[in-house]
Amino acid sequence: MDTGKKKMEGKYLYRNVCSILITFLCTFSFYVVWYDFVEDNNQTGHLLGRGNLIMAFAIYMGLLIFLFHNLGGFAIGVDRISKIMASQVISLFLLDLLETFISCAITGNFRFWHLFAIRYLLLFLGQSFVICFLTYFLVAIYRRKFPPLQVLEIYGEHKKHSYCKMDDRPDKYHVSGHVSYLEGNEKIIQRMQNYDAVLINDVPDEIQGSILKICFDLNKRVYFTPRISDIMIKSSDNLNLFDTPLYLLRNKGMSFGQRFFKRLLDLVLSAIALVILSPLFLVVAICIKVEDGGPVFYKQERCTIGMKKFWIYKFRSMIVDAEKDGKSHPAGEKDDRITKVGRVIRATRIDELPQLINIIKGDMSIIGPRPERVEHVQKYIDEIPEFKYRYKVKGGLSGYAQVYGKYNTSALDKLKLDLIYITNYSLVLDVQIVFETFKIIFQKESTEGFSEEQQEAIMDDDPDDEKVPGFSDHDLSRKD
Numbered sequence: 001m002d003t004g005k006k007k008m009e010g011k012y013l014y015r016n017v018c019s020i021l022i023t024f025l026c027t028f029s030f031y032v033v034w035y036d037f038v039e040d041n042n043q044t045g046h047l048l049g050r051g052n053l054i055m056a057f058a059i060y061m062g063l064l065i066f067l068f069h070n071l072g073g074f075a076i077g078v079d080r081i082s083k084i085m086a087s088q089v090i091s092l093f094l095l096d097l098l099e100t101f102i103s104c105a106i107t108g109n110f111r112f113w114h115l116f117a118i119r120y121l122l123l124f125l126g127q128s129f130v131i132c133f134l135t136y137f138l139v140a141i142y143r144r145k146f147p148p149l150q151v152l153e154i155y156g157e158h159k160k161h162s163y164c165k166m167d168d169r170p171d172k173y174h175v176s177g178h179v180s181y182l183e184g185n186e187k188i189i190q191r192m193q194n195y196d197a198v199l200i201n202d203v204p205d206e207i208q209g210s211i212l213k214i215c216f217d218l219n220k221r222v223y224f225t226p227r228i229s230d231i232m233i234k235s236s237d238n239l240n241l242f243d244t245p246l247y248l249l250r251n252k253g254m255s256f257g258q259r260f261f262k263r264l265l266d267l268v269l270s271a272i273a274l275v276i277l278s279p280l281f282l283v284v285a286i287c288i289k290v291e292d293g294g295p296v297f298y299k300q301e302r303c304t305i306g307m308k309k310f311w312i313y314k315f316r317s318m319i320v321d322a323e324k325d326g327k328s329h330p331a332g333e334k335d336d337r338i339t340k341v342g343r344v345i346r347a348t349r350i351d352e353l354p355q356l357i358n359i360i361k362g363d364m365s366i367i368g369p370r371p372e373r374v375e376h377v378q379k380y381i382d383e384i385p386e387f388k389y390r391y392k393v394k395g396g397l398s399g400y401a402q403v404y405g406k407y408n409t410s411a412l413d414k415l416k417l418d419l420i421y422i423t424n425y426s427l428v429l430d431v432q433i434v435f436e437t438f439k440i441i442f443q444k445e446s447t448e449g450f451s452e453e454q455q456e457a458i459m460d461d462d463p464d465d466e467k468v469p470g471f472s473d474h475d476l477s478r479k480d
Helices: 004-040 050-071 081-107 110-145 160-169 186-194 205-218 227-234 256-292 340-346 355-361 376-382 383-391 399-404 411-423 426-441 452-457 473-477
Strands: 148-155 174-178 197-201 221-224 237-239 246-248 297-303 307-313 363-369 395-398
Touching: 004 050, 004 081, 004 110, 050 426, 081 110, 081 426, 110 399, 148 186, 160 174, 174 186, 186 205, 197 205, 205 221, 227 411, 256 307, 256 340, 256 355, 256 363, 256 426, 297 376, 307 355, 340 376, 355 363, 355 395, 363 426, 376 383, 376 411, 383 411, 395 426, 399 411
Parallel strands: 148 174, 148 197, 197 221, 363 395
Antiparallel strands: 237 246, 297 307
16 A cells, blocks of 8 residues: 555544544533433433433434534544634534424423523533634644645646645645646656645646546546536536436526525525624614714625626725725725724625625525626626626525635636536535535635735726736636
């Protein structure tokens, strides 16, 4: 067995051990609380039987594994520490909330709900502290024991900067070598021997296919940015009707049932959120008004499904007349137009909450591609014709590109992320994105503003020189 394979198996073993340890600690702490309650309040003693104890134990552990697995609470060494901890806290909150009702059902007496609620709230706080503290050390041990993968970049004629994004995670990757595909397969194979993985960065299709086969033969990990057609193909079904592989792309969009339940959830959840958050709305409105006396809300024309135009509502986070010249001025990383209150509500995404009104009106959905400004949409479509694919569904308060991208993610990358959502839509995916949205509040990089170069690209008014931020002519010509 080669060294690289041993290293990967060691990583998987360590993660599994960590997952088992976390599961045991959480489940055992629940068992202690549950047993203590039953012993104090179960006068007949029937709930102290082995079967009932095992049932309570198994239900909790099963739900814990399901939530932690799907929300990323077990992702030791995979995600950033802040994201893992956020996943764990959200998972534990949901789990202990569910157990309040499950425990009432098992005891057959809902008059105990307040006692369960208090105990499980204290349990949640204790579990969150212990598990987050433990996770910090588990991740530290992982990073010390398993250094970042050494990655070889194979680049095309126009060198792109995808490797810079990988280097943003120095705990996982280090792109320490670079070679042009023009060097030939023999030279590339020779270089590969000293690396754990390969990054294929914008090389011609036929060359990429050749490199993929080489990596498969050498058992080397491969990273590459998918083209739009790759994303579509990934959502296809495999048909075994003939003696040759056949893929089917249905391209049918959402079914009637999916549209119905999505709209129903939009209405119900938005109405509940508006009621619950009304005190927060009042506090934010007062703070905005007190700071500079300007209007509380800000509206802007955006595009939603079918390129339909509508007015989107937000809490005002910039000075009055921030775009008094009538032109689009995307927020920079240190933009002096952002107010003091604005910096807080933008960082926590509170400025987006008035869009719950847009959702109730039917302009938007809770989850979907973020609606772009009207003037940007046509510009992006001119540069990337496939950008119009984002408008096969309603725009959303949050979306796939919002939770896995950044505020300053390029138009092409946003398109690819949103296409993953559109071509793989399900209500389960919507629920997952809702929880991911809560997690990104803890990620500072998700709200990074545009750099000066990106702002200049957006603001350039010369029709002969308009470019999508962050992309060259070559990038756009090879977008698919």
